[in-house]
Amino acid sequence: MELFKKTLNIIEPGDYEAKKAAMQRIDNLAKPIGSLGTLEDIAAKMAAITGKIYNKINKRNIIVMCADNGVVEEGVSACPKELTAILTQNLTKNFTGVTVLSEFTGTDITVVDIGVDAVINNPLVINKKIAMGTKNMVKEPAMSYKEAISAIEAGIEIVDDLCKKGYDIFGTGEMGIGNTTTSAAVLSAISGLSPDLTVGKGAGLTEEQYENKKRVVKRAIELHAPDSKDPIDVISKVGGFDIAGMCGCFLGAAKNKRPIVIDGLISSAAALCAVRLNEHVRDYIFPSHLSEEPGAVYMMKEIGVEPILNLHMRLGEGSGCPLAFQIIDSALYAMNKMPTFEEASINSDGFIDIRE
Ligand SMILES: O=C(O)c1ccc[n+]([C@@H]2O[C@H](COP(=O)([O-])O)[C@@H](O)[C@H]2O)c1
Numbered sequence: 001m002e003l004f005k006k007t008l009n010i011i012e013p014g015d016y017e018a019k020k021a022a023m024q025r026i027d028n029l030a031k032p033i034g035s036l037g038t039l040e041d042i043a044a045k046m047a048a049i050t051g052k053i054y055n056k057i058n059k060r061n062i063i064v065m066c067a068d069n070g071v072v073e074e075g076v077s078a079c080p081k082e083l084t085a086i087l088t089q090n091l092t093k094n095f096t097g098v099t100v101l102s103e104f105t106g107t108d109i110t111v112v113d114i115g116v117d118a119v120i121n122n123p124l125v126i127n128k129k130i131a132m133g134t135k136n137m138v139k140e141p142a143m144s145y146k147e148a149i150s151a152i153e154a155g156i157e158i159v160d161d162l163c164k165k166g167y168d169i170f171g172t173g174e175m176g177i178g179n180t181t182t183s184a185a186v187l188s189a190i191s192g193l194s195p196d197l198t199v200g201k202g203a204g205l206t207e208e209q210y211e212n213k214k215r216v217v218k219r220a221i222e223l224h225a226p227d228s229k230d231p232i233d234v235i236s237k238v239g240g241f242d243i244a245g246m247c248g249c250f251l252g253a254a255k256n257k258r259p260i261v262i263d264g265l266i267s268s269a270a271a272l273c274a275v276r277l278n279e280h281v282r283d284y285i286f287p288s289h290l291s292e293e294p295g296a297v298y299m300m301k302e303i304g305v306e307p308i309l310n311l312h313m314r315l316g317e318g319s320g321c322p323l324a325f326q327i328i329d330s331a332l333y334a335m336n337k338m339p340t341f342e343e344a345s346i347n348s349d350g351f352i353d354i355r356e
Pocket residue numbers: 076077078079174175176177178179180181201202203204263264265266267291292293313314315316317
């Protein structure tokens with residue numbers, strides 16, 4: 001509880017003076033005002049995070065939180081629960097989408113067992129197991145309030161450690177059969193939106209199974225009536241250990257003044273909880289893509305960010321993060337290397353400053 005409270009208390013807003021100075025440079029670059037669109041927003045936001053106008057990312061890390069969800073016994077997923085443990089192991093063998101894309105983009109992966117319902121005997125998986133999966137949320141709260149805090153603290157600790165190792169950007173990912181159900185439940189509980197809008201087909205469901213999934217989310221919310229103003233209450237009643245762990249990652253990144261990227265629906269649920277715990281966390285968050293899950297649009301709105309990409313992806317694992325890293329790198333490179341109108345005029349006889 002101490003680490004959680006301390007972290008929440010010391011998170012500061014971004015450096016808006018540095019952001020203003022960055023915007024000034026961006027507006028002076030040899031291009032029509034605003035013509036680099038979202039790349040400009042990214043470069044300015046990064047300046048607010050680091051307090052510097054010129055930024056470069058050297059070390060990238062995606063933290064993948066793996067956990068099981070008790071609600072799977074209600075038939076909400078097309079996948080067998082055992083896949084969580086298998087895919088957790090696969091993350092360490094470069095057998096997954098996120099690891100291959102990370103290899104391509106020079107990104108390291110941190111695999112965390114935060115609640116897989118199996119013994120994961122693998123030195124490449126960090127053991128932060130809170131329990132052997134959550135409870136079935138239509139029968140009882142998914143976890144205790146204390147467990148939710150412990151899982152959040154595990155995420156903060158992971159980010160603290162990685163910051164000491166020199167990582168300067170983070171991605172968030174997860175592996176957990178059934179976690180599109182918990183994510184939709186968290187979104188509905190916090191926003192008040194009907195599960196008819198927030199629930200999707202996840203890894204794939206028949207129409208009949210999809211109707212059941214919506215009923216399950218409605219039943220869990222009716223049973224526990226989570227307090228929409230208390231993200232810990234929401235996570236503990238209808239969330240998952242992966243969502244809690246990633247929520248901790250967002251808080252930890254904000255505390256350490258490091259950028260952190262959202263992937264799909266599940267990491268959005270974690271980001272939403274983190275932003276509701278402390279509004280300043282938003283200053284450190286970059287979205288990546290718009291997940292194909294229907295709830296993703298509402299997640300983005302509730303968090304208050306606009307996805308950079310729309311690639312119709314719905315893999316999860318953190319797979320959108322390496323792609324966003326490349327866009328972020330490009331934005332920073334343009335910011336650092338493009339000449340201003342003044343610089344371009346000095347270096348080229350024929351240059352016309354279109355602002356005059
Ligand atoms: O992140 C997303 O937007 C996303 C959308 C659909 C499925 N997933 C992945 O699929 C698994 C959850 O799907 P489900 O149907 O079991 O809830 C979990 O391991 C996620 O990584 C992830």
